[in-house]
Amino acid sequence: MDDVLQNIMDHAVAVAREAGQVVREALCDEKQRDVMTKSSTVDLVTQTDQRVEHLIIQSVKKKFPTHRFIGEESVAAGEACVLTDDPTWIIDPIDGTTNFVHSFPFVAVSIGFSVDKKIQFGVEGKGAFCNGEPLQVSDQEDVRRSIIATEFGSNRETETVEKIFSSLRNILNIPVHGVRGAGTAAVNMCLVASGCVEAYYEVGVHVWDVAAGSVIVEEAGGVLMDVEGGPVDLMSRRIVAANNGTVAHIVKEIDAFSPTRDDAPPTQ
Numbered sequence: 001m002d003d004v005l006q007n008i009m010d011h012a013v014a015v016a017r018e019a020g021q022v023v024r025e026a027l028c029d030e031k032q033r034d035v036m037t038k039s040s041t042v043d044l045v046t047q048t049d050q051r052v053e054h055l056i057i058q059s060v061k062k063k064f065p066t067h068r069f070i071g072e073e074s075v076a077a078g079e080a081c082v083l084t085d086d087p088t089w090i091i092d093p094i095d096g097t098t099n100f101v102h103s104f105p106f107v108a109v110s111i112g113f114s115v116d117k118k119i120q121f122g123v124e125g126k127g128a129f130c131n132g133e134p135l136q137v138s139d140q141e142d143v144r145r146s147i148i149a150t151e152f153g154s155n156r157e158t159e160t161v162e163k164i165f166s167s168l169r170n171i172l173n174i175p176v177h178g179v180r181g182a183g184t185a186a187v188n189m190c191l192v193a194s195g196c197v198e199a200y201y202e203v204g205v206h207v208w209d210v211a212a213g214s215v216i217v218e219e220a221g222g223v224l225m226d227v228e229g230g231p232v233d234l235m236s237r238r239i240v241a242a243n244n245g246t247v248a249h250i251v252k253e254i255d256a257f258s259p260t261r262d263d264a265p266p267t268q
């Protein structure tokens with residue numbers, strides 16, 4: 001990794017730790033978990049999500065004034081979600097806000113950094129690490145001996161819920177050893193990267209949920225795919241992250257659908 005990128009990554013790690021501390025403290029303070037809603041009654045946000053995103057963006061702006069941002073809460077406030085070739089920080093200040101609101105203790109501060117529309121950190125084959133320890137995906141080749149992670153998202157339209165359950169039924173019927181969900185895309189992807197689960201899939205995620213996790217999975221030896229096979233498109237809101245191409249064949253069992261893309265022009 002060149003010095004410039006290393007410098008950017010060091011800052012990302014430092015600000016993620018600072019943000020993590022704010023989230024950790026807020027978990028113990030009911031007032032900081034006061035809930036508001038966004039696209040639906042189950043799409044939650046708190047002042048802590050907004051505060052943490054602000055903290056990260058201000059800190060980065062001070063050091064890298066020309067860089068761009070895609071932040072979950074900034075987009076919710078009306079900013080465009082457009083990935084250009086420019087250096088761009090893709091931020092989910094609290095991935096797992098529903099967990100956070102309920103003190104269910106699995107949340108992540110997710111920060112990805114892209115240049116030329118490619119997520120940069122780790123792409124040079126330097127590996128993925130958790131507190132200095134290298135991560136490695138599971139070597140399991142048999143989907144029948146696998147744990148698959150997924151989520152239910154926050155879209156409760158009947159047709160969407162039907163499709164989610166249809167996929168789940170197909171996957172359980174393979175049969176797999178188990179299905180799990182941490183309540184956060186970023187943590188699910190880190191579980192794939194660390195070999196605890198063999199694959200994670202979800203339709204309905206956003207680019208800020210998966211940008212950082214995608215490079216962590218690849219650097220830990222895993223693969224990314226669209227839910228109908230083929231290359232993943234981080235703006236498509238569909239993702240499969242697996243330990244290898246064999247387990248990634250769960251795509252055959254997924255009842256795919258296409259939510260509105262993250263980079264779709266705003267409707268008038």
Ligand SMILES: O=P(O)(O)O[C@H]1[C@H](O)[C@@H](O)[C@H](O)[C@@H](O)[C@@H]1O
Pocket residue numbers: 072092094095096097098151152153154183184185186202204205209
């Ligand atoms: O907690 P947030 O950042 O809103 O992200 C979650 C997303 O909203 C849900 O739809 C997904 O199911 C979770 O996996 C995300 O992590």
Ligand SMILES: [Mg+2]
Pocket residue numbers: 092094095096185208209
């Ligand atoms: Mg999220």
Ligand SMILES: [Mg+2]
Pocket residue numbers: 049072092093094095096097
């Ligand atoms: Mg979030």
